[in-house]
Amino acid sequence: MSGKMIVICAPSGTGKSTLLNRLKADIPDLVWSVSCTTRPIRQGEVHGKDYFFIKKDSFEEQIKAEEFIEWAKVHSNYYGTSKRFVTEGLLNNWNMLFDLDVQGADEMKRIYGDEAQVIFIEPPSIEELEKRLMARGTDSLEVIQERIKNARKELQKKDKYDHLVLNDDVDKAYGKLKSIVERILK
Ligand code: ADP
Numbered sequence: 001m002s003g004k005m006i007v008i009c010a011p012s013g014t015g016k017s018t019l020l021n022r023l024k025a026d027i028p029d030l031v032w033s034v035s036c037t038t039r040p041i042r043q044g045e046v047h048g049k050d051y052f053f054i055k056k057d058s059f060e061e062q063i064k065a066e067e068f069i070e071w072a073k074v075h076s077n078y079y080g081t082s083k084r085f086v087t088e089g090l091l092n093n094w095n096m097l098f099d100l101d102v103q104g105a106d107e108m109k110r111i112y113g114d115e116a117q118v119i120f121i122e123p124p125s126i127e128e129l130e131k132r133l134m135a136r137g138t139d140s141l142e143v144i145q146e147r148i149k150n151a152r153k154e155l156q157k158k159d160k161y162d163h164l165v166l167n168d169d170v171d172k173a174y175g176k177l178k179s180i181v182e183r184i185l186k
């Protein structure tokens with residue numbers, strides 16, 4: 001049986017990392033795709049675990065060498081998924097888990113169709129999203145404003161994906177996310 005590709009997509013601040021950390025602990029069988037990014041590392045993040053934090057020059061070299069299956073500029077930084085990781089995963093039938101923005105999710109659907117299942121997580125409102133980004137305290141006001149602007153655009157596309165989860169109450173949202181993932185893996 002072939003492995004599954006599960007793409008989680010949500011506007012920044014929705015609570016995706018919070019939900020994904022629970023999912024990774026509960027379903028260790030999911031192989032996490034560690035993306036490359038040029039954004040600065042946040043407190044508590046680990047190079048090679050959360051992302052490969054690399055310089056802009058080296059990211060651009062990897063684009064030229066076609067080392068990404070997809071890449072995008074999100075909030076003024078580059079983010080990309082390793083082609084080698086996906087190829088290895090497909091060869092070994094891994095169940096792979098991706099955390100991508102809408103551009104990345106669209107690209108995975110374009111390449112893999114229904115083999116890639118996109119779960120979009122939505123916040124209760126833009127106001128609540130802003131509150132969560134402020135409360136997280138990892139980004140400047142300017143960065144938060146940029147993320148909010150982007151969120152408005154991303155939310156317009158939420159209904160076109162395979163699954164939709166509202167992250168209002170975190171336990172409820174996690175229950176729904178887990179049951180969708182278990183259904184996909186069956
Ligand atoms: P993302 O990975 O989507 O950018 P995070 O997981 O970092 O978002 O969550 C952003 C902030 O919101 C964090 O401080 C987190 O603790 C908080 N948070 C996550 N889910 C909820 C929720 N359902 N209700 C309230 N706060 C939440």
Ligand code: 5GP
Pocket residue numbers: 008009010011012035036039070071072074079080081099100101102103104105
């Ligand atoms: P953050 O900086 O908050 O970790 O992530 C910002 C956005 O970039 C999120 O929407 C996240 O899903 C997205 N992202 C992370 N890695 C990748 C990737 O490899 N490709 C794409 N297209 N988006 C990514």
